Amino acid sequence: MNDLLHLKGATALVTGANGFIGSHLVDQLLASGCTVHGLVRESSDLKWLDASKVHLHRADLARADFIVPAMGELDYIFHCAGLTKAKSRSDYFQVNATACSNLYEQCQKHGGQIKGIVHLSSLAATGPSPQGGLVDEITPCRPVTFYGQSKLAGEEIAIQYSQSLPLAVIRPPVVYGPREENFFTFIKLIQKGWGLQIGRAGKELSLIYVSDLVDAMLTASDPSKQKGHSYFVTDGRVYVWEQVAKECARILNVKVKTLRVPEAALVPVALFFEAWSSFSSKPALFDRQRMIDIRQSSWSASPENFFKMFDFEPQYELSRGLTQTIKWYQKEKWLGHE
Template sequence: MDLKGKKVLVTGAEGFIGSHLTERLVELGTDVTALVQYNSFNNWGWIETFDKNIKDNINVVLGDIREYDGVKKIIKGQEVVFHLAALIAIPYSYISPMAYVKTNVEGTTNVLEACREYDVQKVVHTSTSETYGTALYVPIDEKHPLQGQSPYSASKIGADKIAESFYRSYNLPVVTLRPFNTYGPRQSARAVISTIISQILSGANEIKLGSLTPTRDFNYVKDTVEAFIKVAECDNTIGEVINAGSNYEISIADLVKKIINIIGREVEIVCDEERIRPEKSEVNRLWADNTKIKDLTGWLPRYTLDEGLKETIEWLKNNLHLYKTNIYNV
């Protein structure tokens, strides 16, 4: 499928990955509609920061994926839907698990049902590596068991299975993309890379983190966006679940050392109990097998971890005023 000229909807377009994807779709010449969560301030999230030439080529609509009638009106006439809208903060899922079910499971069902009703040509549903839980073997391929180690991951497993059911029951042309740990400009300060960098750049002599032993498979946001584009363009991805990862793992402890070395400023690392997950909920190891996406679409990450970190650090230097580095918000 050639996306150029297609009518494309991005849900969650105001967020971290969604905003980068929306920009890229404009560059590719698509007719982009950006679904932003309704708010009375008419605030468009990260879209507000776009260059005017990009912003003027986006149709921004406000709505809520939890409300079916509104979702139907927005999806009518769309040819491709990238579904990224979700509640993503793992710590808050311990506090309000039902909110994650309503948004991630029920909201996804609303999106898929509307796509089915209006014969959308391709739906890209966003999953997460958290659905795998702690690796039972590595690297993690798409056949790895799913483990609901947090209410967040359980809700995303539910959403993924709803997407699978719409493909199997209604032949909906949906693909589930499962990105591993994406990082980069615009990411929430809750995320480990953003919180490390922002605390150091703010001048703190000590940085507060959770557990340092888990490993993660980090991917720069521009690479993740290209994975979305590739799976949308490839007809052979319909009905598939596909990892997007680097096939490289690094511990949080080694990640901190790498960031400290790049910034060139010594700090003390302090373990903050508030940031530690419940023992049985911690995902101790994530390492992606990216063979499937490479074979189907030719996608491979272009950015090394060092290259992505350097770009992220430079962006945060210029935008640190947007972050409350002294407050930990779940």
């Protein structure tokens, strides 16, 4: 953990406080001596939050009449709220972009005392990297999905407001750790003895353990640090999915057979889930937008600029991070002790 003395005794707002990343951020802010306000939706599941320790506010950031809670008290804002799945392009943009304008406009007008804002974006805002290469902060942004396009739009809004607000943008890659449900599905397959390979082998990715991402976000909130820029934050390494699967299998002590699935075989699956979703208020579990992500040969980024600017060093390499994650899944009975 980096020196976070600037947070002691401060008051912070976390949007999306009930989410995977937001809830871990709330935990660390409380541990750092902060008074924490959490913004959640009316329908949000609060299972990861201790309501006795967090001032919870139920509201919809994307509504034009949204009012930032406790604005006059806030020292720091961590904007984690966002959609990773949606039924339409407009839904992505409503939450991942329009809501940013609502939030930062109020900060600009009424939040003169705010010392730091951290805007959580994504590698998806930049787009995939070339095979064997890395994207960095000067790489032109070419997002390939509605999600990535909406996250880029949110970033652009944040950077515009950074001319008058102390704001930094953090772009993580795949984030894993306790409470994460998508990565859990991958690990559950490994436990059952199957490693899923979609398309060709050797697809690359960057990763970061959730505690390291939270540490990076808290570090970036320091008023003495440079603001108004976007930064990639990863664990500093590049992996292939087969390597991640092998490490999971080692920790779980299971033998794994590779199940090879052609990318084209998933198209009808995506179409089925999209059709099913049309009869529901919820987005599809798997769709053609997700297929675009899967087809890419590499999602890898260089964190060197952030490491140098903030004197930051991740504490979790892959083996340690996966071990902690799997232990948590087992403790919570998500995984059995096989």
